[in-house]
Amino acid sequence: MPIEQICTIVEAVKLNQYAYSFTLAVGDMVKKGGLKAGQFLHIACGEGLLLRRPISVCVCGEDEPEDTARIVFEVRGEGTRWLAQRQVGDKLNVLGPLGNGFSITPDDRLLLVGGGIGVPPLLGQAVYTAKKAAAVLGFRSADRAMLVEDYRECCEAVYLCSDDGSLGRHGFVDAQLKDILEQDKDFTAVLACGPKPMLKNVARVAAEYGVPCQVSLEERMACGVGACLGCAVQMADGSMKHVCKDGPVFDAKEVDWNV
Amino acid sequence: MSKVDLSVNLAGVRMKNPVVVASGTFGFGREYGQFYNLDELGGICCKGLTLHRREGNPPPRIAETPMGILNSVGLQNPGVDAFIEHELPELKKHDLAIIANISGNTPEEYGIMCEKLSAAGVDMIEVNISCPNVKAGGLAYGTKPELAAEVTKMAKTHSTVPVMVKLSPNVTDITEIARAVADAGADALSLINTLRGMRIDINTRRPILKMNTGGLSGPAVLPVAVRMVWEVACAVDLPILGMGGVAKGEDAAQLMLAGASAVAVGTACFADPYAPIKVRDGLGDIASAQGLDKVSDLTGGVLPW
Numbered sequence: 001m002p003i004e005q006i007c008t009i010v011e012a013v014k015l016n017q018y019a020y021s022f023t024l025a026v027g028d029m030v031k032k033g034g035l036k037a038g039q040f041l042h043i044a045c046g047e048g049l050l051l052r053r054p055i056s057v058c059v060c061g062e063d064e065p066e067d068t069a070r071i072v073f074e075v076r077g078e079g080t081r082w083l084a085q086r087q088v089g090d091k092l093n094v095l096g097p098l099g100n101g102f103s104i105t106p107d108d109r110l111l112l113v114g115g116g117i118g119v120p121p122l123l124g125q126a127v128y129t130a131k132k133a134a135a136v137l138g139f140r141s142a143d144r145a146m147l148v149e150d151y152r153e154c155c156e157a158v159y160l161c162s163d164d165g166s167l168g169r170h171g172f173v174d175a176q177l178k179d180i181l182e183q184d185k186d187f188t189a190v191l192a193c194g195p196k197p198m199l200k201n202v203a204r205v206a207a208e209y210g211v212p213c214q215v216s217l218e219e220r221m222a223c224g225v226g227a228c229l230g231c232a233v234q235m236a237d238g239s240m241k242h243v244c245k246d247g248p249v250f251d252a253k254e255v256d257w258n259v
Numbered sequence: 260m261s262k263v264d265l266s267v268n269l270a271g272v273r274m275k276n277p278v279v280v281a282s283g284t285f286g287f288g289r290e291y292g293q294f295y296n297l298d299e300l301g302g303i304c305c306k307g308l309t310l311h312r313r314e315g316n317p318p319p320r321i322a323e324t325p326m327g328i329l330n331s332v333g334l335q336n337p338g339v340d341a342f343i344e345h346e347l348p349e350l351k352k353h354d355l356a357i358i359a360n361i362s363g364n365t366p367e368e369y370g371i372m373c374e375k376l377s378a379a380g381v382d383m384i385e386v387n388i389s390c391p392n393v394k395a396g397g398l399a400y401g402t403k404p405e406l407a408a409e410v411t412k413m414a415k416t417h418s419t420v421p422v423m424v425k426l427s428p429n430v431t432d433i434t435e436i437a438r439a440v441a442d443a444g445a446d447a448l449s450l451i452n453t454l455r456g457m458r459i460d461i462n463t464r465r466p467i468l469k470m471n472t473g474g475l476s477g478p479a480v481l482p483v484a485v486r487m488v489w490e491v492a493c494a495v496d497l498p499i500l501g502m503g504g505v506a507k508g509e510d511a512a513q514l515m516l517a518g519a520s521a522v523a524v525g526t527a528c529f530a531d532p533y534a535p536i537k538v539r540d541g542l543g544d545i546a547s548a549q550g551l552d553k554v555s556d557l558t559g560g561v562l563p564w
Contacts, residue, residue, distance in 0.1 A: 001293050004531075004532065044530060220321040222321045224529075225532070227285050228321075228330070228332070230332060232316075240315055
């Protein structure tokens, strides 16, 4: 059940020129609310903006005196610009836990594929499956890289790609994914988060090698709880689902990738 | 401060307080019902229903604007029968006025839905003749007095509960439609629906909304709503459910002074799920501070120059 929680920022780190990492004290949202990485928090960003900003949880855990959740976001517009200016000790009005998160078990051997700001929500999945996951992390360029060391600490293997060749392999994550699966198909699931064209390609490669694929999607969102039906996603069967309530994680087979 | 009587009567539907949640912003109550007991509300205008299930418009459906939101959801809903079977029984467990909102492609569809919903036991039917986001019916009925009257007559003929007609602000003279609907037998009016608007991404040169245009709601539209409620209240003798940008007690009080008997809170819920309760409490405080015994004394109390 989601609740409204006033959360204090207990740690604020700038990861690169565009991305910020905040650790929030979230009351007992992990212990009682069952918050997990891959779900999202809906954060009020100042008085002048009507809509909250949905931000995925990167990692979270039970803690004393309060549970904590780490969020990572890039400055994209007015709301995230306001958020980026908050400091340790500031309080945020948060709705959560919201959304479904990934369906995985600790025994899964995961192949994680993240692109850009899609990288953070997968970190918690790597932590959860302790050292068994492989991760493919794609960035536009080296100066946009983030969380690489965090991934190295909790994954069996980490592969880096960049669009311009300034970091790791020159090219998109789906090419790297294909190479990995060509050598080793023994993964229980591919989990992916990133821009929709990337996800489409990842879903295609995963299907080609017969590995189940879950994708975390984004859409312009209003209420965040499933009431307004704003954040629609078209499904392969012609129906509409909603990122906030049915997602943000969907089985890649269910999504209509051709719209 | 003395205890103010918050109860109101909207066309024979008694509500324990004047705050209703607006259609399309609150689903069928399940989601925000996780945050508080729906008994706190005076009533709920349910998500707009059509005769058959609709998937709605392609995304993006939402664009934020200065103090407002554009939406082009396009009446996504499970259809009137699914509402009656799955949603209405849940709502009936609560003590609040259940107002079903309907849109039809033809006057006949409005009639069929009114019959089904009356039999199923909703407290009131809100006839949407003003959705800006669907091609068939919708706004066309709300902008032509003779069509608005035809739909109203059909709804009245097939309903055993009060019929409230929801008016569009996307007209030159809203009182013209209001009069036509009143003459056709409507029991109440609700206004305003959203104002048509558009937002463009200057870099891609694409509208944010996939449907190009959508309906504007939020605080930006409040003064338009107050003006139109006042004009309609002056023009016709029907109870009014006022809405448009209400986020706090003062906003609701303005709509009531302009002539509304009750108010709906919509977009404000997206920022604050508790907004309807805060509006209710704020209204009570205002009435109390002004020495009123009952909040309904605000209705129509504006002193125009």
